[in-house]
Amino acid sequence: xxxxxIISSLNLEARGKIxxxxxxxxxxxxxxxxxxxxxxxxxxxxxxxxxxxxxxxHPNIIAVASMxxxxxxxxxxxxxxxxxxxxxxxxxxxxxxxxxxxxxxxxGRLYKxxxxxxxxxx
Amino acid sequence: MKLIRxxxxxxxDVLCLEECLDNEIKIACGSDLMSDVLAFIKPNALLLTGLTxxxxxxxxxxxxxxxxxxxxGKTPDTNTIELAKERKIPLLTTKYSMYxxxxxxxxxxxxxxxxxx
Amino acid sequence: MRDKKKDTSSFSSAxxxxxxxxxxAITKVQELVYELKVGDAMHKNMITASVDTSxxxxxxxxxxxxxxxxxxxxxxxxxxxxxxxxxxKWLAEGGKDCSIREKMTKNVKxxxxxxxxxxAVSKLEQMGFGRFPVLDRQSNKxxxxxxxxxxxxxxxRELEVDYHEEEIxxxxxxxxxxxxxxxxATLTFQYSVxxxxxxxxxxxxxxxxxxxxxxxxxxxxxxxAAIASYEAEMNVVIYTDGGEIVMTVRPDKIQxxxxxxxxxIADIKKAFEPGYSTAPDWVRELGFGAGMGLxxxxxxSDETVLNSTVGxxxxxxxxxxxxxxxx
Numbered sequence: 001x002x003x004x005x006i007i008s009s010l011n012l013e014a015r016g017k018i019x020x021x022x023x024x025x026x027x028x029x030x031x032x033x034x035x036x037x038x039x040x041x042x043x044x045x046x047x048x049x050x051x052x053x054x055x056x057x058h059p060n061i062i063a064v065a066s067m068x069x070x071x072x073x074x075x076x077x078x079x080x081x082x083x084x085x086x087x088x089x090x091x092x093x094x095x096x097x098x099x100x101x102x103x104x105x106x107x108g109r110l111y112k113x114x115x116x117x118x119x120x121x122x
Numbered sequence: 123m124k125l126i127r128x129x130x131x132x133x134x135d136v137l138c139l140e141e142c143l144d145n146e147i148k149i150a151c152g153s154d155l156m157s158d159v160l161a162f163i164k165p166n167a168l169l170l171t172g173l174t175x176x177x178x179x180x181x182x183x184x185x186x187x188x189x190x191x192x193x194x195g196k197t198p199d200t201n202t203i204e205l206a207k208e209r210k211i212p213l214l215t216t217k218y219s220m221y222x223x224x225x226x227x228x229x230x231x232x233x234x235x236x237x238x239x
Numbered sequence: 240m241r242d243k244k245k246d247t248s249s250f251s252s253a254x255x256x257x258x259x260x261x262x263x264a265i266t267k268v269q270e271l272v273y274e275l276k277v278g279d280a281m282h283k284n285m286i287t288a289s290v291d292t293s294x295x296x297x298x299x300x301x302x303x304x305x306x307x308x309x310x311x312x313x314x315x316x317x318x319x320x321x322x323x324x325x326x327x328k329w330l331a332e333g334g335k336d337c338s339i340r341e342k343m344t345k346n347v348k349x350x351x352x353x354x355x356x357x358x359a360v361s362k363l364e365q366m367g368f369g370r371f372p373v374l375d376r377q378s379n380k381x382x383x384x385x386x387x388x389x390x391x392x393x394x395x396r397e398l399e400v401d402y403h404e405e406e407i408x409x410x411x412x413x414x415x416x417x418x419x420x421x422x423x424a425t426l427t428f429q430y431s432v433x434x435x436x437x438x439x440x441x442x443x444x445x446x447x448x449x450x451x452x453x454x455x456x457x458x459x460x461x462x463x464a465a466i467a468s469y470e471a472e473m474n475v476v477i478y479t480d481g482g483e484i485v486m487t488v489r490p491d492k493i494q495x496x497x498x499x500x501x502x503x504i505a506d507i508k509k510a511f512e513p514g515y516s517t518a519p520d521w522v523r524e525l526g527f528g529a530g531m532g533l534x535x536x537x538x539x540s541d542e543t544v545l546n547s548t549v550g551x552x553x554x555x556x557x558x559x560x561x562x563x564x565x566x
Contacts, residue, residue, distance in 0.1 A: 035221045037154035040524055041172055045194065045219070053221070055158055056529065057514045077158065078238060079514060102162060102236045103152045104170075107221055108228025117222030156473075157531035160466045161538060173526045177473075180441030181526075184448065184465045201438070 001113055003030050003051070003072055003095065010109055012074060012097040015081060016090045025095050030071050033115050035103050039064050046070060051115065053103055057081045062088040070094070076103050123147050123232050125189055125212060128168060131226050132216040134191055138203050139212035147188055149235035152224045156181040162236030163187060170223050174198035179206045179213075187211065193220040271397050272390075277359050278352030280393035281373045281383035287312045288339060290319065294329055295336045297321060310372040310381060311343045317372055317381045319343035350385065351376045356393070359385050415454060416490040426454075426488040432472055432499075434481035437525065443484050444469035447495075454488060457564035463539040464493050467557050470532040471497040477522050478502070479553070492541075495557040503549035510545070511537065 004026040007014060018026070034046040035053040039060060046052060048069040054061065055077045062085060065073055072095035075081055081089075081096060089096045099106050111117075126143040129136065136143065151163050152170040156177055159169060165186040171178055174196045182190055190206070191214040192198065198206075198213070206213050216223060228234070286304050288297055290313045301309065308322040321343045329342050350359055350371045359371060373383040416424055428450055430443040448465035456464075468484060475482045475497060482499030509515050511533050518528020537543045540557040547553040 033221045034219065035152060035224065036172055037158070037526075037529070038172060038524055039520075041154070041194075055153070055155060058516075058523075058529075077162070077236070082514065100238045102234050103220075104150050104224045104228065105234035105237055107152070107224035108234065111225030111229055117219045117225055154526055155529045155531070156526040157470065157529055157535050160470065161531060161535045171526075175525055176438050177441060177526060180445065180469070183445060184441070184462075184469045186462065 001030055001115065002026070003028055006030060006051070006110070006113065006115070007097060009113060010099065010106065012099050015096040015098060016086045022090075022093050022095060025072065025093065028071055030115055033107065033110055033117060034070075035107055042068065042070075051110070053106060053110075055079050055103070057085060059085040059088050061085070062092050062094055065094045066092040072097060074099055074106065076101060076106055123227075123230070125168075125214075127230075128189075128191070128227065128232070129214060131230055132191060132214070132218055132223055134214040134216040137192075137197060137213035137215055138207050139210065142189070142210070142212040145188055145212070147232065150224070150227055150232050151235050152220050154220075159187070160185050164235045167235055168227075168232070170220055172196060172220055174202065176202045176205055178202070179209060179211060182206075182211050183209045189214065191216055191223065193218060193223055267398065268394055271394055272357040272360055273355055275356040275393060275397065276352065277350045277354045277356055277373055277385055278383070280356055280359070280389050281352065281385040282389055283383045285310070285384040287381070288321070289313070290338070290340050290343075292339050293336050294326075294334075294339060294342060297339055298326070301326070308370055310347075310384060311339055312381070315380060317347060317349070317374070319345045320347050320370075320372060322369065347372060349374050352382055356390065359390060363387055363390075424490065428486045428488070430484045430486075432475045432482050432484060432497075434476060434479055437476060440473055440476040441469055444472050447484070447486055450486075451488070451493070456488075456493070457561070459564045459566070460493065460559055460561060464495065464559055467536045467539040467559070468495050468497075470535050471495070471555055471557070473527055474532055474555075475499050477518065477527060482552075491561050493559045493561070495559075497555040497557070498552065500552040501550060503551055503553055504545070504547040505549055507545055507547055 030051050032050050033053060034050040036042050037054050037056050042064050046068050049071050051072055052065055052070045053074045053076060057075060057079050059082060074097045076099050078100040086096060125145045125147055128147060147168045148166040149164060150168040151159060153159050154172050159181050163185045166188050169182055169187045169190045170193055172193050174192055178190060179202055189212045193216060195217045197215050203213060286306060287310050288300055290311050310317055311319040311321060321339060325342055325344060348366060348371060350373050352373050353376055370384050370386045372381055373385055375382045432443055444465055447468050448461060451461040451464055479499035480501055485496045487494045504510050513534045514530040516528050516530035522528035536557060541560045541563060542558040544556040
């Protein structure tokens with residue numbers, strides 16, 4: 001499922017300017033998600049192309065997402081990102097999406113859309 | 123949903139209080155931030171987390187969490203397991219990622235807690 | 240006197256109650272079998288039979304009273320015991336009527352009324368008998384009979400008494416303010432918080448929570464107080480050089496005062512902003528320091544006052560009103 005379709009089906013709010021390169025990212029197909037609030041965990045265990053769900057709003061999360069090549073970040077529980085983080089996200093071309101839902105609910109809905117947490121049939 | 127059903131859905135191992143598998147779990151919460159758990163969780167909940175330090179059990183005690191499941195095959199140290207036994211909080215561990223756990227349980231009808239009105 | 244001495248020595252090996260093999264902690268029941276006396280558990284209005292009774296008469300006595308054995312008396316002296324085994328043996332031998340004297344067990348094992356119940360438990364276990372006659376140590380006269388059923392019954396009775404006492408205890412604690420006569424009553428609980436001891440952090444809030452439960456405070460109020468206290472305790476552990484938590488409980492409200500001796504908070508307004516945190520990475524990796532602690536505390540309380548001086552310390556005052564249980 002394309003990221004922009006996920007945004008519209010789950011009522012996510014996109015933050016930051018959308019220019020051409022980030023528009024490309026919204027057209028990207030998403031197949032898997034990863035949820036964690038621990039940066040070290042995401043560094044160690046997320047996979048390229050994962051949609052990252054977290055309630056961290058610390059600017060450091062952009063560096064992690066960029067390094068791991070993640071498809072985007074969904075910030076949950078209605079939390080607002082710091083301005084510095086949005087600016088960094090624009091620089092690094094990482095889509096920042098906001099949801100009012102808690103992790104469990106949001107992931108449940110994503111799962112029903114076919115975004116799973118496992119690679120292949122593992 | 124009974125804890126035993128959660129154990130089956132997540133192919134989880136029980137770390138302590140096997141006798142509590144019949145307990146009824148009404149809602150679930152997945153988080154690695156204990157303040158988040160304290161802010162949103164309601165009684166009779168399952169807490170899914172990637173953290174394994176003793177503060178997870180303390181948080182569960184304060185927030186009256188019914189059971190904890192550690193994700194990605196993590197297990198806490200024996201002191202933490204002992205603390206959980208003392209506080210009557212069953213502990214499980216599963217190989218699945220937190221994302222996969224949330225998805226599986228949600229798909230099988232376990233609701234989330236802390237959904238804004 | 241000779242009998243008495245003999246008796247105590249013969250019991251020394253019986254001191255060991257069959258314990259949990261793992262040597263687990265002494266349970267309430269185990270405590271009780273040491274505390275209670277045989278005389279507390281035995282039944283006193285027991286059926287006895289005279290040594291001159293015939294076996295056939297005895298069969299009627301046992302049947303009508305639905306018992307499986309009885310002490311045999313010669314006058315007021317215990318001379319033997321007849322058990323169901325004796326009876327079966329008699330029947331197997333043809334069941335020819337005769338006096339009890341010929342068929343009873345003469346070497347009677349007895350217990351004294353003042354022995355701890357554990358002696359009865361282990362003797363019943365060791366010898367496989369269903370009952371023991373109980374004698375008064377001074378007079379050596381029969382005063383009762385004890386069976387496994389009597390032991391179970393007495394333990395259950397005691398446990399129930401304990402249960403009731405526990406209930407009364409709780410009741411008392413939970414109505415403490417109604418029981419105290421004063422114009423103003425305040426309970427104060429003081430706890431100290433160690434700095435940087437992450438593994439023990441939360442113990443104070445755990446104790447505080449138990450205390451409030453014990454006082455019978457509404458569960459919703461207890462929950463809010465415990466969460467607020469826990470967040471505050473974590474802050475003291477993580478950021479300061481240690482401090483103390485003082486909880487005062489009044490009929491109308493709970494106040495939690497958290498004080499530390501430094502380093503203090505530079506920007507208090509910012510500290511209350513969700514997500515604002517000065518936590519180092521190690522704290523974040525432990526699941527704290529995401530800038531939600533003070534918001535959580537505020538959310539749980541009816542009044543939050545934070546005073547801080549950099550270099551001196553911080554005083555956080557949290558109040559929860561008792562009438563906000565359904566909030």
